Structure formats: structure tokens, C-alpha cells
Amino acid sequence: MSALVAGTAAPAPTAARRPRGGLWRAILHNRKAMLGAVLLLLFVLLAAFPHLFVPWLHGDPRAIGDLPLEHPSGKHWLGTTGLGQDVYAQLVYSTRESLIIAVVVGLGATFLSVIIGVSAAYLGGYADDALSMLTDVFLVLPTFPLIIVLATYAGKGNLTVIVVVLILTGWSYGARQMRAQALSLRNRDFLESARVRGERQSYIIVVEMLPTMTSLIVANFLGAALYAVLTAAGLQFLGLGDPNSLSWGTMLYWAQNQGALVNGLPAWALSPGLAVALLGVSFALLNYAFDEISNPALRPVRRRRARSH
Amino acid sequence: MRFLIRRLGFFVLTLWAAMTLNFFIPRMMPGSPEEALRERFSKSGSVVSPEQLRTVLAEFGFDPDKNIILQYTEYLKAMVTGHWGVSIGSSLGAPVTTLIGDALPWTVGLVGIATVLAFVLGTLIGTIAGWRRGGLMDGVVPPVFIITSALPYFWVALVFISLFAIGSNPILPNDFNYEQGLTPGFNPPFIGSVLKHGILPAGTILITAIGGWILTMRNNMVTTLAEDYVRMARAKGIPNRRIMFGYAGRNAFLPNLSGFAMSLGFVISGTILVEYVFNYPGLGYMFYNATVSTDYPLLQALFLLVTLAVLICVLLCDFAVFLLDPRARTKG
Numbered sequence: 001m002s003a004l005v006a007g008t009a010a011p012a013p014t015a016a017r018r019p020r021g022g023l024w025r026a027i028l029h030n031r032k033a034m035l036g037a038v039l040l041l042l043f044v045l046l047a048a049f050p051h052l053f054v055p056w057l058h059g060d061p062r063a064i065g066d067l068p069l070e071h072p073s074g075k076h077w078l079g080t081t082g083l084g085q086d087v088y089a090q091l092v093y094s095t096r097e098s099l100i101i102a103v104v105v106g107l108g109a110t111f112l113s114v115i116i117g118v119s120a121a122y123l124g125g126y127a128d129d130a131l132s133m134l135t136d137v138f139l140v141l142p143t144f145p146l147i148i149v150l151a152t153y154a155g156k157g158n159l160t161v162i163v164v165v166l167i168l169t170g171w172s173y174g175a176r177q178m179r180a181q182a183l184s185l186r187n188r189d190f191l192e193s194a195r196v197r198g199e200r201q202s203y204i205i206v207v208e209m210l211p212t213m214t215s216l217i218v219a220n221f222l223g224a225a226l227y228a229v230l231t232a233a234g235l236q237f238l239g240l241g242d243p244n245s246l247s248w249g250t251m252l253y254w255a256q257n258q259g260a261l262v263n264g265l266p267a268w269a270l271s272p273g274l275a276v277a278l279l280g281v282s283f284a285l286l287n288y289a290f291d292e293i294s295n296p297a298l299r300p301v302r303r304r305r306a307r308s309h
Numbered sequence: 310m311r312f313l314i315r316r317l318g319f320f321v322l323t324l325w326a327a328m329t330l331n332f333f334i335p336r337m338m339p340g341s342p343e344e345a346l347r348e349r350f351s352k353s354g355s356v357v358s359p360e361q362l363r364t365v366l367a368e369f370g371f372d373p374d375k376n377i378i379l380q381y382t383e384y385l386k387a388m389v390t391g392h393w394g395v396s397i398g399s400s401l402g403a404p405v406t407t408l409i410g411d412a413l414p415w416t417v418g419l420v421g422i423a424t425v426l427a428f429v430l431g432t433l434i435g436t437i438a439g440w441r442r443g444g445l446m447d448g449v450v451p452p453v454f455i456i457t458s459a460l461p462y463f464w465v466a467l468v469f470i471s472l473f474a475i476g477s478n479p480i481l482p483n484d485f486n487y488e489q490g491l492t493p494g495f496n497p498p499f500i501g502s503v504l505k506h507g508i509l510p511a512g513t514i515l516i517t518a519i520g521g522w523i524l525t526m527r528n529n530m531v532t533t534l535a536e537d538y539v540r541m542a543r544a545k546g547i548p549n550r551r552i553m554f555g556y557a558g559r560n561a562f563l564p565n566l567s568g569f570a571m572s573l574g575f576v577i578s579g580t581i582l583v584e585y586v587f588n589y590p591g592l593g594y595m596f597y598n599a600t601v602s603t604d605y606p607l608l609q610a611l612f613l614l615v616t617l618a619v620l621i622c623v624l625l626c627d628f629a630v631f632l633l634d635p636r637a638r639t640k641g
Contacts, residue, residue, distance in 0.1 A: 273464030
């Protein structure tokens with residue numbers, strides 16, 4: 001018996017390690033994943049070291065300048081705002097807040113999805129019924145109006161409120177997927193063997209079950225981050241964010257309020273939205289690539305390359 | 310049968326949850342509706358006596374002296390029986406039901422049609438792309454539509470405006486639902502104007518919504534095509550077109566149906582941003598305005614309506630799946 005137990009326990013670490021090594025290789029070999037990763041890296045650099053991208057700027061990019069509504073030029077690459085602020089500098093410095101919202105909401109929502117989805121599947125019975133019902137209710141509640149209502153009542157411009165609301169409204173879809181995957185795992189042999197070994201339930205879930213769900217968890221994080229980027233920008237665009245904050249949504253809000261398009265300044269009106277779109281695209285590309293990695297059937301067929309090998 | 314009872318139970322439960330949220334959110338948040346109202350009235354310069362204020366608030370079901378449980382049951386009763394109160398926003402005193410009735414056709418007409426169109430086109434393109442794995446279409450379609458599905462609604466709208474509606478000779482109008490001064494009715498200039506005003510908003514929704522349908526349908530198609538019954542159909546020599554639509558497409562389509570039902574329900578809420586950018590007087594724009602003017606009764610009614618719309622669509626979809634998919638009937 002002990003030999004059997006040792007035998008089943010031994011391959012577990014390699015099994016856990018293998019997908020990770022494979023994951024990296026899969027990312028490197030997937031063009032969509034590479035493009036998404038490069039874009040994301042660029043945004044991370046912009047968020048971490050904004051001053052490197054605007055070396056001539058000293059002080060606050062929100063400081064009021066003396067040349068309002070300038071067209072793009074060598075001095076102001078994307079023109080200036082109605083208050084004479086440099087649009088390019090604001091754009092660079094706004095990356096941080098948007099990225100932070102995306103990452104925090106992505107992590108928070110994924111955490112909730114994993115907890116609720118996996119425990120629903122693992123506990124089964126009435127607990128499963130209750131948790132599934134909760135998930136379905138949150139899935140069906142109209143998110144954006146709910147966010148708007150909450151953001152309005154809870155005081156406009158509070159970033160924490162926005163983040164919390166986005167997490168609370170963003171977990172349900174993932175939880176449903178987690179539950180489905182965990183259900184399919186529930187009766188696999190390696191979990192059974194862990195149960196026979198007498199491991200604690202929490203150990204089985206965290207050490208045995210979660211590693212096999214890595215790609216779904218990552219995909220979930222990316223989906224939630226995409227949702228957070230788009231929704232937060234939408235909220236701020238509507239004027240429900242902090243009007244003094246440095247973020248792309250707030251820039252869009254001011255551009256709309258000061259009539260950027262009507263004044264013939266499309267660079268000012270459109271560039272923050274383009275930044276939101278590009279960050280969203282990078283999450284979406286990575287997300288789709290992870291789908292392909294976890295489900296090989298979805299990968300694009302490359303006949304020519306296969307022949308040259 | 311158990312399946313249907315379960316779904317009906319879910320319907321009632323979710324509706325109750327939405328209404329409860331609706332009731333408690335304004336009461337839990339800092340700042341009372343009473344204060345917001347007084348502030349609004351004093352801003353507009355009109356003098357309101359405390360009694361009047363109390364009457365308006367009572368309409369809204371808010372009475373600070375009353376027991377909260379009593380308030381809650383009264384509120385639930387009013388919501389269910391359609392007594393949604395009067396607006397306390399920009400159109401003060403107008404019944405909420407009238408306001409919503411005026412805006413509803415515009416949103417349903419514009420966004421509803423755009424959503425259905427996006428779903429039908431997207432499903433078709435996805436079916437074809439998934440069928441011809443590795444073909445030219447399958448090479449181009451996924452990357453392009455991953456990108457479009459990640460674009461923010463309002464940004465696409467702004468790009469459209471700057472391309473078509475601004476400049477020396479704008480091709481298309483960028484706000485409102487029809488030319489001012491026209492008489493609404495079944496006359497060619499009015500209909501033409503309505504269509505012209507609808508092109509940009511509808512195009513925005515179409516572009517951002519279609520990608521998701523294409524991608525999920527393509528992926529479902531790819532997974533379904535690997536099933537044994539498809540191989541069996543091929544071996545039997547059934548024409549490709551029939552396999553594509555009748556065998557693979559039909560089964561790949563089922564999981565998409567519930568997504569479609571939800572998106573139909575989200576028509577109202579999903580378009581807040583689009584209607585805001587285009588000043589389109591539909592429910593989304595009304596929702597935004599109700600928020601700005603802290604018009605609680607209108608906000609509550611709209612929120613309830615949106616939830617109801619989603620739930621009805623999901624329920625209809627459940628019935629459809631029940632009819633279409635024998636597995637749902639036996640699973641119970």
C-alpha cells in the first residue's frame with residue numbers, strides 16, 4: 001500500500017510543473033499571445049516609468065498651460081487640452097491608474113470566481129445549489145446600470161468604490177466556468193488518490209486541483225481585466241470618476257466636455273480611447289490565446305510550417 | 310417539468326433580489342434622497358415647503374419616520390403593481406411610466422435591431438469560419454474580431470462622429486433621433502430622417518458586438534466538428550452544407566442561445582454609452598440623465614425594467630432550449 005501511495009504521489013510535482021513549462025513555450029509559439037504580451041509589456045513600462053517617455057516634463061501633467069486647444073505639433077505631439085495641458089504627457093501618465101484598476105479588479109474578481117466556483121463544485125449538494133443560484137443572480141443583474149447607480153450614490157469619483165463595485169459585478173461569469181471545470185475534475189483519479197492518502201480538503205483544492213486549472217484561471221483574470229478597463233473608462237467618460245484624476249476615462253470626459261471634436265482636435269478626443277482600446281486588445285488577444293493553449297483544437301492550422309519541419 | 314419549475318423559481322428570486330437591491334442601495338449610501346432633493350430644488354430657485362418635499366418623497370416610498378420593513382413591503386407592492394411614482398428629475402412630476410413609454414420604442418428599435426443583426430451575422434460568419442479550418446477566412450476572422458470585440462463602445466462612436474459627422478460637409482447626423490421640425494408619422498421625410506440618425510449608433514453597436522458572436526460560434530463549431538456524429542454524417546455521405554448547418558451548426562448554436570437571450574435583455578443597459586455619445590433619446594440616455602439629476606423614482610423603475618427584460622429573455626431562452634434540446638428535458 002505504501003508503495004502505491006508513494007507511486008501516485010511522486011509524479012504529482014512533475015505533472016504540476018509540466019504545464020507551466022509548456023505554458024511559456026505555448027505563449028512564445030502563439031502569435032496572438034506574443035502580440036498581446038508585447039502590448040501589455042509596453043503599458044506596464046508606461047505605467048511604471050512614465051517620466052522616461054516624457055523626459056521634458058517637469059512637474060504635474062495636469063498643470064494648466066498657456067496654450068489651450070493647440071493642434072498636434074513638434075512641441076505638443078498630440079496637441080493641448082482646453083486648459084493648455086499637453087495631451088501626450090497626460091496620456092502617458094494616465095496609464096498607471098487604468099492599469100492598476102485592470103489588475104486589481106482582475107485579481108479580485110478571479111479570486112471570487114475561484115472561491116465560489118470551486119467550492120460550489122467541490123461541496124456539492126445544497127451548498128452547490130445555493131452558490132450556483134447566487135452566481136446566476138449576479139450574472140443576470142444588469143451590471144452597468146448597477147455600477148452607475150452605486151457609483152452615483154456612493155459619491156462620485158471614489159476610486160475604491162469603483163474598484164469594489166467592478167469586482168462585485170465581475171466575478172459571476174468566471175465562477176460559472178470554474179464550477180464547470182472543477183466538476184469535471186472532481187472524480188479524477190489523482191484527486192481520489194489524494195483523498196485516499198487522507199489529505200485535508202483545503203490541501204486537495206489548493207495543491208492538487210488549482211494547478212490543473214491554471215489556464216482557465218489566467219484566462220479568467222484576463223477577461224475580468226478587459227471588463228474592468230472598458231467599464232472603468234466608460235464610467236469615467238460619463239463623469240462618474242474623479243474629475244481630477246489622471247486616467248484615460250477622465251481625459252475622455254474632459255475632451256467631450258470641452259468639445260474636442262467640435263473644435264477640430266481629433267487627436268485629443270480619440271487618443272485616450274485608443275489607449276483604452278489597445279490595452280483592451282492586449283488582454284483580449286492574450287485571453288483568446290489562452291483559450292487556444294488550453295484547447296488545442298482551437299489553434300489555427302498551419303499546414304506550411306508543419307511540412308517544413 | 311422540474312427544470313421549468315426551477316427556472317421559474319430563479320426568475321422570481323432574481324427579480325426579488327434586484328428589487329431589494331434597488332430598495333436598499335439609496336438607503337444605505339451616504340447622503341439621503343431628501344437632502345439631494347432639497348439641494349436640487351434650491352438650485353433651481355424654486356421654494357419648496359417641507360410638506361411638499363415630504364409628499365414627493367412619499368411618492369418615492371421614502372419616509373424616514375416609518376418602519377423600514379413596512380417601507381420595504383409597501384415598495385415591493387408598488388413596484389409589482391406598476392405604481393412607479395413620478396419623476397423628480399428634469400421633467401418634474403411626469404409619471405415615470407409615461408417617460409419610459411416615450412423612450413422605449415427608440416431603444417428597442419435602434420439597439421434591438423442592431424443586436425439581432427449582430428447576432429445573426431456573427432453566427433453565420435462564425436459558422437463558416439469554423440467550418441473551413443485553416444482557410445483564408447479562418448486565418449483572418451479571429452484576429453480581426455478579437456480586436457473589434459475589445460474596442461470601447463464610446464470610442465467607436467467618437468471615431469464614427471469624427472469621420473462622418475464633423476467637418477465641412479458632414480455626411481451623417483451625430484445627435485438626436487430625427488431632424489427637428491419634422492412631424493413624426495408614416496411619411497417619407499420622417500422615416501428617412503430616423504434611418505439616417507440611426508446609422509451611426511447602430512453601426513457602433515454592430516461593430517463592437519459582432520466579434521463576440523463570431524468568436525464563440527467559431528470555437529463551438531470547431532469543438533462540435535470533432536464529435537463522432539459529425540464524422541458519422543460524413544461517412545454516410547451527407548452533403549457538406551447539411552452537415553455544416555444541420556449537424557454541426559445546430560449543436561454549436563445551442564450554447565450561444567443563452568448568451569443571445571442575455572444580450573437581448575442587456576439591450577437597454579448596454580447602450581447607455583452609445584446613446585449618451587449620440588444624444589439619442591432612448592432608455593440608456595434617460596438612465597444617464599436620471600443619474601445626473603438624482604431622479605430616484607425613474608432610476609428605480611429603469612433598473613427594474615432592465616432586470617425584468619433580461620429575466621424574461623433568459624426565461625424564453627430556457628423554454629426554447631427545453632424544446633430544442635432533449636437533454637435539458639431529461640436532466641430535470
